[in-house]
Amino acid sequence: MKRILAVTALCVWASSGLAQTADPAADARAAAERLSRASELLDSAESARNRVKALSETVRAYEDGLQAMREGLRRAAIREQTLSRELQSREDEVAQFLGVLMGMGGTPAPVLLLHPSGPVGTARSGMIMAEVAPALDARAQDLRDKLEEVTVLRALQQSAANKLQDGLTGAQQARTALSQAIADRTDLPRRFNEDRVKTALLIASTETLEGFASGLSQIAVDEVPGSLPGISGRKGQLPMPVQGSILRRAGESDAAGISRPGIVLATRPNALVTTPAAATVRYRGPLLDYGNVIILEPQAGILVVLAGLDVVYGDIGQVLPGGSPVGLMGGPETGNDVLYTGDGAETGARQTETLYVELRENNTPVDPLEWFMTDKDN
Known part of the structure; x- marks a missing residue:
């Protein structure tokens, strides 16, 4: 009877397996390497000839690395929780299997090899065991692999907080250095000088963005004639000014029922904003x-x-120049990311900031999405 129970238990246990998924730990490690490379870029940017460009690339590298790290850790936490639940759900089955093995271990080998129905039954049970053994070995190895993976994933999450904090600190240092480099920059050409009095009068008398835009030419003094090469041939190909996702499209109303002709992008705190093409700064400041x-x-x-x-x-x-930094989004200067805890919580640094983007042709608003590239990330 023990022989029969053992064969039955082994067949059931060997035929059942846990689902295989991709390796989120490898993704998290790759993200950590991206953060390390961003740190190297920050060191080299200090001596770069064009520090603004180098530091802009560094900030973007940190943004990409931090986003990849958050996503890798989120997937690692989900994977660890899934494995733990699956292993926990199989505790009774594994315990039953171990009990059968212990019972078999207490039976003398000659008796264990015999089947109650005689030689034919013994031969049949031996054939079954021969077929089950490879699957049993594979199933046991699968269990060992998953237990090892759970251990690795837990260790990875424990070390992630320090890596994320280092990345956040490095990103903030890069932003600070970028701000200083821009303040020190003196090599950019000018198309005109600003008449500050006229700017103040225009702001004071303006009630709409349309009215302000129509009066921008009044604040220019000694403007160089002509225009930049232009972007007409790049319609639909301009890069988004910030990494993020489209929150509202042109004409869609917000929670207060207000609709605007531009789009609203949701971004992460302190995200770098760049000009999509070479452009003249017509105005900057509160409005x-x-x-x-x-x-x-x-x-x-x-x-x-x-x-x-x-x-x-x-x-x-x-x-x-195209791709030049024009500003930073808001958000806390520094802060610890909240790691995914496995109960549905977000991994920190969500897209809590919003950038409004409007494009006007001859002072008439048009849908910005006709000009900008969009993909799965935007």
Whole structure:
């Protein structure tokens, strides 16, 4: 009877397996390496000839690395929780299997090899055991692998907080260095000088963004004639000014029922905002209820309005190269990311900031998505 029970238990246990998934631990380690490379970029940026460009790339590298680290850790936590639950759900089955093995171990080998029905039954049970043994070995190895993976994932999550904190600190250092490099920059050309009095009068007399945009030419003094090369040929190909996702499209109402002709992008705190193309800075500073605003002119008759920044870079009248930093989003200066705990909680640094993007042609708003590239990340 013990022989029969043992064969039955082994067949059931060997035929059942846990689902296989990708390796989230490897993704988290790769993200950690990206953060390490970002740290190396920060060190080399200090001596770079174009420090603004180098530091901009460093900030973006930190942003990419931190996002990859958060996602890798989130997947690692989910994987660890899934494995733990599956292993826990099989505790009774494994205990029963071990009990059968212990019972078999207490039976003398000659008796164990015999079957109650005689030689034919003994031969049949031996054939069954021969078929079950390879599957049993594979099942046992699978169990050992998953127990080892749980151990690795738990150790990975324990060490992740320090790595994330180092990344956050490095990113903040890169942003600070970038702000200083921009303040020290003196090599950008100017298309015009600002008449501060006229700027103040325009702001005071303006009630709408349309009215303000129509009066921007009044604040320019000694403007160089002509225009930049322009972006007409790049329609639909301009990069988004910030990494994020589309929260509201043009014309969609917000919670207060207010609709605007631009789009709203949800971004992470302190995200770097860049100009999508070479452009003249027409205005920068607070405006109406938009918060901090920068208005860029990539070509005559086209304005790109970016609103909701915490820090704004650039001076009115300057010509910025494409991809130049124009500001940072708001958010805490530093802070610990909250790791995924396995109960559905978010991994920290969610997209809590919003950037408003409006594009105007001849002072008429158009859908910005006609000009910008969008993909699964935007």
